[in-house]
Amino acid sequence: MSDLVFDGSVVRGDFELALSETFARGQVTVVLGPNGSGKTTLLQSISGITALTRGRISLGENVFDDVERGYYLPPEDRPVGLVFQDHRLFPHLDAVDNVAFGPRAQGVDRAQARRAAREWLRRFGIESLADHRPAQLSGGQSQRVALARALATTPGVLLLDEPTAALDVRTRSITRTELRSHLDQLDAATVIVTHDPLEAITLADRLLVLEHGRLTQAGPPAEVARRPRTDYVATLVGLNLHAGVLRRVGRSTTLDLSERGSLVVVAPAEIAAGHRVLAAIRPSAIAVHTERPQHGSARNLVEGSIESIETFGDRVRLAVDARPDLLVDVTPAAVAELQLRPGSPIWLSLKATDIEIYPQD
Numbered sequence: 260m261s262d263l264v265f266d267g268s269v270v271r272g273d274f275e276l277a278l279s280e281t282f283a284r285g286q287v288t289v290v291l292g293p294n295g296s297g298k299t300t301l302l303q304s305i306s307g308i309t310a311l312t313r314g315r316i317s318l319g320e321n322v323f324d325d326v327e328r329g330y331y332l333p334p335e336d337r338p339v340g341l342v343f344q345d346h347r348l349f350p351h352l353d354a355v356d357n358v359a360f361g362p363r364a365q366g367v368d369r370a371q372a373r374r375a376a377r378e379w380l381r382r383f384g385i386e387s388l389a390d391h392r393p394a395q396l397s398g399g400q401s402q403r404v405a406l407a408r409a410l411a412t413t414p415g416v417l418l419l420d421e422p423t424a425a426l427d428v429r430t431r432s433i434t435r436t437e438l439r440s441h442l443d444q445l446d447a448a449t450v451i452v453t454h455d456p457l458e459a460i461t462l463a464d465r466l467l468v469l470e471h472g473r474l475t476q477a478g479p480p481a482e483v484a485r486r487p488r489t490d491y492v493a494t495l496v497g498l499n500l501h502a503g504v505l506r507r508v509g510r511s512t513t514l515d516l517s518e519r520g521s522l523v524v525v526a527p528a529e530i531a532a533g534h535r536v537l538a539a540i541r542p543s544a545i546a547v548h549t550e551r552p553q554h555g556s557a558r559n560l561v562e563g564s565i566e567s568i569e570t571f572g573d574r575v576r577l578a579v580d581a582r583p584d585l586l587v588d589v590t591p592a593a594v595a596e597l598q599l600r601p602g603s604p605i606w607l608s609l610k611a612t613d614i615e616i617y618p619q620d
């Protein structure tokens with residue numbers, strides 16, 4: 260088995276997906292992005308449902324698509340396992356025959372294909388459902404059959420489109436954990452697309468963020484979550500993100516946000532003054548005061564007013580109109596005690612050490 264290399268573009272009307280990426284064998288790459296960012300287009304071009312407009316896709320020596328050379332391998336000849344969001348099992352076949360379908364199409368005889376299919380069902384803990392038809396399966400069961408069917412052809416590439424989106428919330432988290440352990444044992448290059456950040460973080464070895472058909476961020480999930488590069492990622496992971504220029508005056512370092520104010524920060528020594536940097540701030544690191552605090556060690560004090568108040572689980576998130584604008588997490592008790600309302604004037608304090616500074620490019 261080899262790495263999957265995608266280097267090309269797909270044009271659909273006004274939209275263009277352009278990407279140059281290697282999807283490593285044995286690794287799970289999750290592609291995360293908002294609606295219409297090109298995630299499905301990517302899966303379709305790898306599987307062969309959609310042809311590239313320019314460039315090349317290959318799995319080691321096996322070329323899937325090469326526009327310049329006029330070469331295009333049809334979907335059925337690509338060693339690709341595909342699991343659709345809605346599973347798309349063959350309704351008239353039972354679970355065993357659904358799983359045996361791929362090996363049969365590859366020329367394996369019926370008895371042997373069915374034996375192998377039963378073994379896959381056993382691995383997924385659903386051997387007892389072998390003679391059930393799709394209509395008799397729950398969402399989680401049908402997801403396992405779909406995965407077994409995709410893996411039964413021992414593909415070099417496994418593609419999963421929103422693998423847990425069709426499941427109810429409880430089944431979803433169990434299925435994710437299970438899915439992760441199956442994927443761990445796989446030697447294929449796995450590509451999963453989702454717009455669910457939790458799914459991305461649970462399943463990914465590597466995360467790619469697509470926005471408007473372009474890659475905007477890539478890296479291990481923890482790194483992407485800690486150091487978002489775009490507003491989309493920052494919002495997903497619930498962080499404040501500000502871009503500005505680093506200034507060093509004497510012993511003090513500030514982040515100049517031009518008309519959006521400035522913040523006192525602590526920046527790594529290797530980032531020189533004048534560099535464009537990003538600042539990520541956890542909403543829970545910001546303290547709220549109804550009057551200007553007289554004491555305290557926080558180097559940043561910002562005056563503003565509450566724009567909106569929303570409840571998130573056991574926290575309350577305030578959107579504060581200030582220089583700069585900030586999202587702040589407080590407890591419901593603090594909202595009551597400080598009598599916080601939309602429109603209330605407010606002071607925010609923030610330690611320089613609670614601002615994560617990293618280069619913009």
Ligand SMILES: Nc1ncnc2c1ncn2[C@@H]1O[C@H](COP(=O)(O)OP(=O)(O)OP(=O)(O)O)[C@@H](O)[C@H]1O
Nearest residue numbers: 271272274292293294295296297298299300301454
């Ligand atoms: N068959 C098509 N013909 C023309 N344009 C298309 C076609 N399919 C998709 N598009 C356009 O391509 C762009 C990318 O769509 P795509 O489905 O790849 O995005 P996505 O990231 O998967 O979105 P979602 O999260 O909503 O599924 C969209 O602007 C869409 O309108």
